[in-house]
Amino acid sequence: MGSVFGNKVKISVFGESHGTAIGVVIDGLPSGERIDMEEVYRQMARRAPGNDKTATPRKEADKPEILSGLLDSVTTGAPLAAVIYNTNTRSGDYGNIMNAPRPGHSDYTAYLRYGGFNDVRGGGHFSGRLTANMVFAGAVIRQILKRRGIEIAAHIYSIGNTYDEPFEPTGISSQLIERLNGEKFALVDPSKEEALRAEVDAVRKKGDSIGGIVECIVQGMPSGVGEPMFGGVENVISSAVFGVPAVKGIEFGSGFSGSHSKGSENNDEFYYDENGNVRTRTNNHGGALGGITSGMPILFRAAVKPTPSISVEQNTIDLQEKHGAKLSVKGRHDPCIVTRAVSVIEAAAAIAVINML
Numbered sequence: 185m186g187s188v189f190g191n192k193v194k195i196s197v198f199g200e201s202h203g204t205a206i207g208v209v210i211d212g213l214p215s216g217e218r219i220d221m222e223e224v225y226r227q228m229a230r231r232a233p234g235n236d237k238t239a240t241p242r243k244e245a246d247k248p249e250i251l252s253g254l255l256d257s258v259t260t261g262a263p264l265a266a267v268i269y270n271t272n273t274r275s276g277d278y279g280n281i282m283n284a285p286r287p288g289h290s291d292y293t294a295y296l297r298y299g300g301f302n303d304v305r306g307g308g309h310f311s312g313r314l315t316a317n318m319v320f321a322g323a324v325i326r327q328i329l330k331r332r333g334i335e336i337a338a339h340i341y342s343i344g345n346t347y348d349e350p351f352e353p354t355g356i357s358s359q360l361i362e363r364l365n366g367e368k369f370a371l372v373d374p375s376k377e378e379a380l381r382a383e384v385d386a387v388r389k390k391g392d393s394i395g396g397i398v399e400c401i402v403q404g405m406p407s408g409v410g411e412p413m414f415g416g417v418e419n420v421i422s423s424a425v426f427g428v429p430a431v432k433g434i435e436f437g438s439g440f441s442g443s444h445s446k447g448s449e450n451n452d453e454f455y456y457d458e459n460g461n462v463r464t465r466t467n468n469h470g471g472a473l474g475g476i477t478s479g480m481p482i483l484f485r486a487a488v489k490p491t492p493s494i495s496v497e498q499n500t501i502d503l504q505e506k507h508g509a510k511l512s513v514k515g516r517h518d519p520c521i522v523t524r525a526v527s528v529i530e531a532a533a534a535i536a537v538i539n540m541l
Contacts, residue, residue: 201311215261288492322531391495407479416475437470
């Protein structure tokens with residue numbers, strides 16, 4: 185399986201949703217970096233299940249146990265390894281999907297790729313459960329990046345057809361970044377929370393699910409970073425973000441809406457600011473031109489599909505009997521992945537960014 189990312193700071197994730205534990209090894213971190221574990225735990229709690237009605241009721245502490253790479257909370261230069269034990273599994277809930285793949289899920293394609301030997305309980309290695317590994321890695325890396333003047337924040341851009349206020353493309357305040365980094369239901373405009381929760385509640389009551397969009401910003405990146413053609417900023421970030429289960433699309437800056445505009449409207453005009461730095465008055469390019477950072481914030485949005493595990497009855501197939509079948513998924517599942525995906529998208533961005541520096 186392709187469970188390793190990065191060529192300078194390598195992230196290797198392992199484990200399965202209902203296995204003994206999941207975990208991550210981070211190889212290539214600089215030595216001598218102090219890591220605030222309380223901040224790591226805070227970021228883990230933002231993603232952890234069982235804390236909100238918009239998420240699965242499965243409760244997991246998601247407290248990582250450090251095996252190597254840290255001594256007195258300082259990186260040693262050795263690979264940083266951590267495990268997170270699974271303590272609240274109900275594997276019996278997945279008995280009816282052993283031979284009946286869930287529509288919209290990886291069950292069928294994984295069956296083809298691994299000959300039916302893959303663990304389907306809770307999605308196995310394909311589960312969103314493994315994003316806890318990414319958040320741990322991201323929480324460590326973000327502290328290292330912050331010392332270098334790079335900050336990352338994301339928010340719920342939309343759920344269904346209800347939207348939060350977008351980020352200001354040319355930059356947001358450190359105060360807003362700090363606030364969003366500490367919230368489990370991260371919004372630029374907190375007054376939108378009730379309407380967004382209503383979107384989730386409506387489908388949850390029907391046993392259905394709903395998708396949405398996460399918007400992310402990276403501020404403080406030095407200009408001139410990126411390796412075109414295939415190692416450009418968008419390439420590397422996209423590769424990391426698509427490692428997040430349920431992400432089905434990504435756009436930078438004006439994205440797809442920019443394709444409907446004229447060059448005179450979409451081009452970002454250059455100017456010198458009061459400190460003599462080159463800036464652009466708008467940021468339709470999303471912080472990268474030709475795959476290279478311009479010095480403006482990197483801004484992107486990731487589309488998150490609805491949770492495929494739903495209790496609504498669906499048509500599927502029986503892989504053993506070779507005929508059609510009906511399926512209603514049992515178990516505890518997120519009616520909306522978007523809220524918990526915010527910290528995961530931030531982590532993916534951090535993992536990508538440190539590999540480009």
